[in-house]
Amino acid sequence: MEIIVDNREQKPFFIDRVGDPNFPDLSFKWGTLKSGDYSIESMSDPSCQHSIAIERKELSDLFNSTGRNRKRFIKEFERLSQFDYAALIIESDFRAIFQTPPPLSMMNPKSVFRTVLAICQRYNVQCFPCPDRWFAEKTTYLLLHRFYLDRQTGGVLEFCKI
DSSP: OOEETTTSSSSSSSTTTTTTTSSTTEEEEEOSSSSSSSEEOOOOSSSSSEEEEEEEEHHHHHHHHHHHHHHHHHHHHHHHTTTTTEEESSSSOOOHHHHHHTTOOOOOHHHHHHHHHHHHHHHTOEEEEEESHHHHHHHHHHHHHHHHHHHHHHHHHHHHOO
């Protein structure tokens, strides 16, 4: 599995993780993704038989995206909805949205929270709020790895038989 990291990603995951035992067999390359920040080689286009995209947001970016850049954020989710699997990874948990909103944001934390829930539900994108960056990075890796393994080994079919 080779992970594609969008070359516009400002604080990319996986840079220091190659060889880390917490990220077995990690291999990644830079590329331009039309949707999301992370995908898998040959699975990054929603027209593929199996496609996956993961969008990453830091807390300040989430507040900005649900406020000032809301139209662009919704367009991203419209594109993500075309994938077999899409997820939003937030480098913060929901408690932090309410307790430690970005200091310069004018967004009401309740509005941010409700916007995330509504958009994820409307566009069938899974949301994973994570307590910190490491947890978000590991979750992204595990989602990509599980998706890849299931499509390569028939794990999806075996799982459905249980």
